Amino acid sequence: MEESQEITVNAGDIARFADVGRAAVSNWRRRHDDFPQPIGGTASSPLFSLSEVTAWLRGNGKSFEVSLGDLVWQRMRTAVDDLRLGELVGQVGVFLLSLHRDPESWREHGPRVLSGDRRIWPSPVGDGSRSSGDRDAPSLATLVAATTADLPRAPDLRPHDPALLRLVSRLARENGPLDAFEFLCARYVEVHSRQLSVTRDDVAALMTRLAGGGAVLDPACGVGTLLLGANTPLGQELSETNALLTAVRLLLRGAPARIVAGDSLREDGLAGALADAVLCDPPFNERAWGYDELTGDSRWEYGLPPRSEPELAWVQHCLAHVRPGGLVAILMPAAAASRRPGKRIRGNLLRAGALRAVISLGPGGPDLWLLRRPAGERPPSQVLMVDAGEDLSVVEPAWRAFTADPEAELTGDSRTVRIIDLLDDEVDLATGRHRPQQGGMDFARDFTAALDRFREASAALPKSPPELETLTERQELPTTTVGELVKAGLVTILAAPSKLTADSGPVPVLTAEDAAAGTPPSGGTVPDPALVMVGPGDIVTTVLGAVRVVADSVAEAGAALGPQLTLYRVDPERLDPHFLAGFLRSADSSRVHSSSSRLDVRRARVPVLPVAEQRRYGEAFRELAAMEDRLRETAALGETLIRLGFDGLADGHLRPCGQGG
CATH class of the missing domain: 3.90.220.20 (DNA methylase specificity domains)
Incomplete structure (x- = not known):
């Protein structure tokens, strides 16, 4: 991209920078003849000149702020289409990594390297000549030569945009190379949110804590979310672009990362590597995973994964890459716990003592499976099951208690289930199927308490609505x-x-x-x-x-x-x-x-309105808000009472009134 090319923005960008809704931007275009005309894009998604929009908004007294980070991002989006955006983010990442590794050289030579001379880029014909004024200035290729040695692929640094590099270097000076790159990665993920599957931050943090220290491997690492907390990260990713982004994110953190690009199941780029822990958020329901090519693969220690069960292939791939006794934490679709084609492998994982815990992360999944590669010890007789839902704080205490003593009594929605009880015709590991059976006295206490709380909350509801007067004509107030x-x-x-x-x-x-x-x-x-x-x-x-x-x-x-x-x-x-x-x-x-x-x-x-009248309105609003809180509380108590009622009638702790016996 030439330095003179205009930075463009779409309507959504304008709305974000001006802190208004998209409808406001549409109104400006419709009502103001002097609003800047599109200079690119399509009729349904036009692009506007950032400089023209900025001048128009400020000329009309409207607040409009574009941060340095957003300025870099908009210039990048102007330089390439969205399909190649990841490549450019990777190239900028390599540039930031060179700044990170040799900041003193950059401070000394940066102004000349960014002088606007296109020869700072490697020439297609190998022309490394430069003017006498730049005799001591390194080329960009020199600055990143050491950087690309440990990246999954060296990017083709061809775009001629010194202005972009100047902006990037300013952003790195102000925020640091790591924060600058994290900002750009976040923007990239936002643009490609439908194509990129990124592990939830709280789930990723939980999995990282469970892994502990040492070497951590992720065979489907995406943009590196599960490896950011690892001391020694190893990863493989199908997309070369995302593998590059992962490597840069880790190397900017100073981690001795090894990231390879390729299909982990078909072409294991880390074959033979054993980590202390493996974390994985694999692609779900991917039928074309290599079933026909991998029928006799040595990784299928617990059985050949059915064609329709690719997640069980990922489970065994992860176990093949962890040291004996090491932890595997892998996210699985909820259905994988009970689908009939996978029952044989689930049973073998239980018999061998490999599968240690199934943790439900909410209705519909995903579930978190925790496994250990057997190390010759006697297989455990229990498996841990946890209904965590949205409260992930219950997982670590339950896991620590279980690993310290599998026979220990657990509280809340955590319990142990005998493996022998699971090895039936279904091998159903769905946590909802294995709720603990309460004793009669415990159930009676819980049900009675839930009933009392529901009745108490319900009794307050008729008193809740504030007294409001109905007007036949709408009241007009200044x-x-x-x-x-x-x-x-x-x-x-x-x-x-x-x-x-x-x-x-x-x-x-x-x-x-x-x-x-x-x-x-x-x-x-x-x-x-x-x-x-x-x-x-x-x-x-x-x-x-x-x-x-x-x-x-x-x-x-x-x-x-x-x-x-x-x-x-x-x-x-x-x-x-x-x-x-x-x-x-x-x-x-x-x-x-x-x-x-x-x-x-x-x-x-x-x-x-006068303050006294305001307070009358305020009291009515307050009573409505209090009523809403009471309704919410009553609904939650009602759900608990209903669940206990169904469970009690089903397991014999309750019976309909009037029944003899």
């Missing part, structure tokens, strides 16, 4: 906007840090989930001047539209505002917080039912 309230000093808007310094610590953190559910702070972090501390009467909103007035008990706990939350602090002498919260929630509800994709809070309209 209004203002939240933006005007901010200008008048009645409201202060504070946003939480995008990321906390630590995920645990002595400072309570109000999370987005807490705010949505109305529960006490469940997070934690360490003291930090950047934290936003919530106070009584503060209004907290989430990106998904939940609006809540902070209770005194939360404020007294000294809670900090968690990521993805925004706080609105009012002057209580002039503005009632419940009044404002009610109208903010109503504005967001209207957005949900309209074509707008985002609420511009500053434009939300609020009636202009």
